[in-house]
Amino acid sequence: MPAATRAVLRQSQFLTRRTVVRHASSTSEAANKASQTASSAASKAQEGLSKATAAAGPALSNAASALRKVGGPVGKVVKFVDSMIPPTIYYSRVGLELGKLVFRGQNMTPPNMATFQSYFQPLINVARNPAAIKNLSIPSPQRFLTRVRNANAKEIALVGVTAAEVIGFFTVGEMIGRMNIVGYRGEAAHH
DSSP states (O other): OOHHHHHHHHHHHHHHHHHHHHHHHHHHHHHHHHHHHHHHHHHHHHHHHHHHHHHHHHHHHHHHHHHHTOOHHHHHHHHHHHHHHHHHHHHHHHHHHHHHHHHHHTTOOOOOHHHHHHHHHHHHHHHHOGGGGGGOOOOOHHHHHHHHHTOOHHHHHHHHHHHHHHHHHHHHHHHHHHTOSSOOOOOOOOO
């Protein structure tokens, strides 16, 4: 092998070893630098958020206290709304958690986007072109009757249980609305 080729071969091997070593050291340095930059950016963002909340908190409380001092009908509305906020938040959270429990208990899943599109596409088409309302497919009474006649025992039981639930909830709602378990008082008979 000529001497010039050996020298070139040695230099190329030295360069490849050197670049591997250089890349190994620079990646750890770059990772350290990136983590430091990310942590400083996160701390700056946290500081900005805390400053914004510190500035907005007193402003909102001052505005709320000023609205509470308003008199007359507007003051009554503001006080009513202010008194209804905590129970509304509480019952909405309770309803959300109850909904989550029912969803998990019944192994339910939300519908996918294709289902939403298939249901709302006729409405969107009617909104874009009102003449398309003639083309909407409205189920015919005959189709409904054939479906009822061909229902199996499971479907009939499901409809019966659902009807009993609706009647029960309606009855309880009536009792709560009247504040009385027994029915309405009848008027004197007219002659």
